[in-house]
Structures are given as structure tokens and as C-alpha cells.
Amino acid sequence: MSQQVKTGMQHYVEIGRQKQQAEQQYREKMRKKRFDTIAAHGIYSLEESSSNYGSTMEPLVISPAQHFENSDHLEAALSYATPAWGYTRIHNPSLHYLEETLSLLEGYGYHGETNATVTSSGMSAIFMATQPFLENPVPGVNFIADAKCYGGTFMLFNERYHKERNIDVRWIEDSSDLSHWERSIDEHTRFLYVEMPSNPSLTVVDLEGLSALAHHHNLPLIVDATIATPALMRPLRHGADIVIHSLSKAIGGSGSAIAGAIIAKNNITTKLDNEDLKANFTGYLKLWPMRDHGPHYHR
Ligand SMILES: Cc1ncc(COP(=O)(O)O)c(C=O)c1O
Incomplete structure (x- = not known):
């Protein structure tokens, strides 16, 4: 050279x-x-x-x-x-260590590659993980969500997405009833969203059954697994595409800091025509929407 x-x-x-x-x-x-x-x-x-x-x-x-x-x-x-x-709004070496550790932990026991990003709160993780699927909202665009979710998630979905943006949120009262999820899916559904165990009711769902249903319709399954932490439950190995954590809870030592994380498997299932998003969901978020919206975690 x-x-x-x-x-x-x-x-x-x-x-x-x-x-x-x-x-x-x-x-x-x-x-x-x-x-x-x-x-x-x-x-x-x-x-x-x-x-x-x-x-x-x-x-x-x-x-x-x-x-x-x-x-x-x-x-x-x-x-x-x-x-x-x-x-640091875009990235930072300390965040990289945290992201890679979470990616390995959430991928533990899953035979495939995973990717992760950390965010400024659990709520920003939920926003960043769902927002990309709601772009180009054709009439009838909808997603299906567990009604027993954390109150902040309910507010984001109901107030911001439904009331402000007219996105149809189809709530599932009993998330263990897979037939209810199935009946709610149509051609304009963008993703399925479940919290397990839910906060505060601690409901559980058949993750393998729900991810099989999602994938049958070419949809991603997004799981908020905050309460369990990867030490107790790792949804990717049960078929989920994207996992969300509020790091403000047990995983971060409970009450030490406010932060969130999104961990995805490489090559998620979605009808969206976006190869970068599919191949490496959180890499896509970091390079594009998070760079422009600015909700990355920084201390
Ligand atoms: C299950 C669950 N998800 C998300 C959140 C939101 O996390 P944060 O408070 O870090 O924004 C919480 C907060 O209590 C939660 O319990």
C-alpha cells in the first residue's frame, strides 16, 4: 500500500x-x-x-x-x-458494549444472529420498534396489541397512534386466546404486539403459537419482555422477531437509571418492502430513523 x-x-x-x-x-x-x-x-x-x-x-x-x-x-x-x-446522539462506544451484551443475552439459546440498540427509555424503545411499521398508513392500517400492557404503552398506542394518527389498534383482552388474535388480522395489519409477563397482571401467552400465527401472515411478533429479563425468558428462541426491554426495571438494577433496549433477530418477518430493515432491524434504526429522531440512549 x-x-x-x-x-x-x-x-x-x-x-x-x-x-x-x-x-x-x-x-x-x-x-x-x-x-x-x-x-x-x-x-x-x-x-x-x-x-x-x-x-x-x-x-x-x-x-x-x-x-x-x-x-x-x-x-x-x-x-x-x-x-x-x-x-453521541447517534452512537457511542459505551452504548456499543451495552448493546452487544444485550444482543448476546437475548440471543442465548437462539441459533441465529441478533442485533440490538439501546434507547433513552423503555417507552422510546416501544416507539422506535413500532413506528417504522406504521409508515405509509393506507386506509385501514392496523396493528394488534395485548390489552394487558403497561399503561404507558396503552397511552402511546391509544392516544398517539389511534387518536392522533387514526391508526386502528385492535386490542386483545385475553392474550392467551390465539383465535382472537387470528380473527383480528387482515391485509392491512402491520405487526402483533404482546407483553409477557404483562405489567401488572403477569399474564402469559403461547409465544410459539403466536409467532407461528404472525409468520403465517407475514407479520413480525414484537414482545415486551421487561418483567422477565433475558435471565428468565428469551422470546427470540420461541419465534418472536423483536424484543423490547425497559432497562429501568430489574435488568438495570431496578431504579438506577432510565433506559430501554430493542433486540431483534437478523432477517425479521414483515410485509414491508425494506431490505435493510428486515436484515438488521436495529442497525437500520440507528443509521436512519434514530439518527433523525434522536431517542438513542446517552449518559
Ligand atoms: C413492561 C414495561 N414496559 C415498558 C415500560 C416503560 O419503560 P420506561 O419507564 O423505561 O420508559 C415499563 C415501565 O414501567 C414497563 O413496566
């Missing part, structure tokens, strides 16, 4: 490629570990610890923005040709 190319954009593309490859290898290694080991260490490696003053925990990056070495580095980053975080 000539000196000219080395100091140009290509240099940063190559550094990024090597970094991504090393991280992918480490992720594969951690994926084979037991659940508790993943929960304790995530993807933070011994090698990284050595370059962080030997810190046993990943560093907390509080800077709002990333330094770029020169305009080539900036150009490589802004054209998504090399991994970068740029600006």
Missing part, C-alpha cells in the same frame, strides 16, 4: 475492517460462554482492558463527539466505510 493511500481514506477503511473482524471473532467466542459469563463481561476483552489502564470494566465514554484524525478519517466515517460513532 503506497504512503499516499495509507494516509488516505483507505487506511481508515482497513483499520475498521480489522477492528470489526477482531470484534466478530470475540463475539463468536463469547457466544459459546454460559449466560452469567456473558452478563458479567459482554464483549469487553482482556486485550481491550490492557489498552484501558487494565480496567476490568469497559470505560464509560461521556464525550458528546468523536475526534477524527483528518478529513479522510471523517469521510470514511460519514460514508459508513469504517466503524465510527461520531456523535
Whole structure:
């Protein structure tokens, strides 16, 4: 590689490629570990610890923005040709550690790739996970939701989506009754949404039956699994496409911080004609809607 190319954009593309490859290898290694080991260490490696003053925990990056070495580095980053975080509204290395850890935990026991994003609250996770499916609202557009959901979710769906945007929310009173879900689906349904166990009634549903029903109609199943945490229940391995957590609850130590997360399997089921969204739902959210709406988590 000539000196000219080395100091140009290509240099940063190559550094990024090597970094991504090393991280992918480490992720594969951690994926084979037991659940508790993943929960304790995530993807933070011994090698990284050595370059962080030997810190046993990943560093907390509080800077709002990333330094770029020169305009080539900036150009490589802004054209998504090399991994970068740029600006904390969009991303940040601390968030990356958290996202990758949650992605591995929620994917534990699921034989496929997963992806994750963290958000500023559980409610913003619910908003960001549902909003992309409600674009281009043709007359009759609807989704089907568990009526026993958290009150904030009810308000988002009923006040913001239904009353303000005229989106038909079809509520299921008894979420364990799969025939009620089935009767509510039509050609304009965009997704099924369930909370399990629900807050506060602790209702449960046959996740495998419900995801089979959703997929039969080419729809994604979105599950708010906040109350269980991935330590007790991991809906992706039971067929769900997208999982939501309020990290403000047990998973975050109950009451230590307000945050949320969305974890999806790669290649979700949906009728939407958007290959990026299907392949890597949270990667799509981070690069496009979350960049523009700004609900990413930052501390
Ligand atoms: C099941 C469930 N989902 C979502 C939320 C919303 O989370 P947050 O308060 O972090 O916005 C809550 C909050 O109580 C909840 O219990």
C-alpha cells in the first residue's frame, strides 16, 4: 500500500475492517460462554482492558463527539466505510458494549444472529420498534396489541397512534386466546404486539403459537419482555422477531437509571418492502430513523 493511500481514506477503511473482524471473532467466542459469563463481561476483552489502564470494566465514554484524525478519517466515517460513532446522539462506544451484551443475552439459546440498540427509555424503545411499521398508513392500517400492557404503552398506542394518527389498534383482552388474535388480522395489519409477563397482571401467552400465527401472515411478533429479563425468558428462541426491554426495571438494577433496549433477530418477518430493515432491524434504526429522531440512549 503506497504512503499516499495509507494516509488516505483507505487506511481508515482497513483499520475498521480489522477492528470489526477482531470484534466478530470475540463475539463468536463469547457466544459459546454460559449466560452469567456473558452478563458479567459482554464483549469487553482482556486485550481491550490492557489498552484501558487494565480496567476490568469497559470505560464509560461521556464525550458528546468523536475526534477524527483528518478529513479522510471523517469521510470514511460519514460514508459508513469504517466503524465510527461520531456523535453521541447517534452512537457511542459505551452504548456499543451495552448493546452487544444485550444482543448476546437475548440471543442465548437462539441459533441465529441478533442485533440490538439501546434507547433513552423503555417507552422510546416501544416507539422506535413500532413506528417504522406504521409508515405509509393506507386506509385501514392496523396493528394488534395485548390489552394487558403497561399503561404507558396503552397511552402511546391509544392516544398517539389511534387518536392522533387514526391508526386502528385492535386490542386483545385475553392474550392467551390465539383465535382472537387470528380473527383480528387482515391485509392491512402491520405487526402483533404482546407483553409477557404483562405489567401488572403477569399474564402469559403461547409465544410459539403466536409467532407461528404472525409468520403465517407475514407479520413480525414484537414482545415486551421487561418483567422477565433475558435471565428468565428469551422470546427470540420461541419465534418472536423483536424484543423490547425497559432497562429501568430489574435488568438495570431496578431504579438506577432510565433506559430501554430493542433486540431483534437478523432477517425479521414483515410485509414491508425494506431490505435493510428486515436484515438488521436495529442497525437500520440507528443509521436512519434514530439518527433523525434522536431517542438513542446517552449518559
Ligand atoms: C413492561 C414495561 N414496559 C415498558 C415500560 C416503560 O419503560 P420506561 O419507564 O423505561 O420508559 C415499563 C415501565 O414501567 C414497563 O413496566
